[in-house]
Amino acid sequence: MNVRADAVRNRGLLIEVARDAFTHHKDATLGAIAKEAGVGIGTLYRHFPTREALIEAVYRTELEKLCDAAPELLRTHSPEDALREWMNHFIGYINAKHDLKDALQAVFALGINPFEHSRAKLVEAITLLLTPLGATAEPLDVMTLVVAVSQNDDEDQAGRLLDLIMAGILHGAETRHAGLRSAPPAPAPR
Numbered sequence: 001m002n003v004r005a006d007a008v009r010n011r012g013l014l015i016e017v018a019r020d021a022f023t024h025h026k027d028a029t030l031g032a033i034a035k036e037a038g039v040g041i042g043t044l045y046r047h048f049p050t051r052e053a054l055i056e057a058v059y060r061t062e063l064e065k066l067c068d069a070a071p072e073l074l075r076t077h078s079p080e081d082a083l084r085e086w087m088n089h090f091i092g093y094i095n096a097k098h099d100l101k102d103a104l105q106a107v108f109a110l111g112i113n114p115f116e117h118s119r120a121k122l123v124e125a126i127t128l129l130l131t132p133l134g135a136t137a138e139p140l141d142v143m144t145l146v147v148a149v150s151q152n153d154d155e156d157q158a159g160r161l162l163d164l165i166m167a168g169i170l171h172g173a174e175t176r177h178a179g180l181r182s183a184p185p186a187p188a189p190r
Contacts (some may be wrong), residue, residue, distance in 0.1 A: 022097035079132040094150040
């Protein structure tokens with residue numbers, strides 16, 4: 001393995017171990033994270049000079065995974081199934097972000113806003129998922145609804161609520177398509 005590939009692997013491994021550490025052991029030390037990842041503390045500091053830099057990288061990596069899932073789901077699922085599955089991923093992401101809340105507070109205390117670009121990236125992913133459906137729903141509205149559903153601790157009810165969101169999205173898409181099909185022909189020019 002070349003040096004660059006090794007560095008990329010180490011960075012990814014550190015982020016993965018840190019995500020687990022910060023969500024399950026709020027006081028996890030950087031030394032413990034490096035040890036668990038099987039790298040030296042110097043390697044950790046080369047990639048992440050501060051604890052806050054590592055926390056921010058964990059958050060951004062989770063966001064990227066979520067947003068990168070949209071095109072992949074569209075390649076492997078029907079548009080409806082892709083959107084519904086992505087909503088499940090989004091709820092998982094929100095729950096992970098909630099688990100990282102204490103760690104993220106340290107990032108905010110330094111004046112860094114890791115959420116700064118989140119909204120735009122999420123809206124872009126949702127737009128990508130809505131487009132093949134011909135849906136008229138506003139991506140930001142869909143995002144807001146899914147965030148609200150994620151606050152529910154009852155998984156069965158959360159699933160039903162996501163089904164209702166999907167029904168509303170699909171109804172809007174069907175209405176739009178039906179309106180386009182049944183529109184009267186344009187009058188002939190005079």
